[in-house]
Amino acid sequence: MKIEAFFCNYSKRSVVFGCVLFVENLLFLSKIILIMKQLLYTAVLSICISAFSFAQEAVEKSAPPAGNAVVGDCYGADVSSVAVEKAVSVKNLENKFKDRKKVENIAVKGEVTDVCEKRGCWVTIKTENGSSFFVKMKDYAFFVPTALKGKNVVLEGVAEKKITSVDELKHYAKDARKSQTEINAITLPKEEIRFVASGIKVVN
Secondary structure (H helix, E strand, C coil), rough: CHHHHHHHHHHHHHHHHHHHHHHHHHHHHHHHHHHHHHHHHHHHHHHHHHHHHHHHHHCCCCCCCCCCCCCCCECCCCCCCCHHHEEHHHHHHHHHHCCCCCEEEECCCCEEEEEECCCCCCCECCCCCCCCCEEHHHHHHCCCHHHCCEEEEEEEEEEEEECCCCCHHHHHHCCCCCCCHHHHCCCCCCCEEEEEEEEEEEEE
């Protein structure tokens, strides 16, 4: 009887010990999985941050596309020969704003006086009174080379009279490599006609 009791108690202790060991192993395994998850999340986060930084750096360091902007070259959507023939001057476009704020599907012709040196994402067109007629690319879907400066072009898109904020004016002045003195001199918003081009074509 004593021997049987001994083995019975021993078996019970073995079962209890085995259960405790099993639970401890489960806890240890859970800790390992938790640590691995944390390491995985950290690695994924680091990759995302690095990718974002690289993309941002690439954007900041981007430059206008290469090209000589010769007659016939098109940027963005194709500008048809019909649009070229019907293109109006900036002055005639301004006359259309006497009774409206927006003119759609209009083609404008003129000489490019400046190009964004940072990305080629905007240009200015020469006007009769010497002021700058500002043109942006629709949805930033395309850019133009700096060689476009001094060339005659036809722009096709939408013109709208709007008030440009001081911050935006300073931003474009910075893109145009204006001096800090010139940038600081911009203290008031400006009402002007802004053109959003869907396509630009170099013409004679």
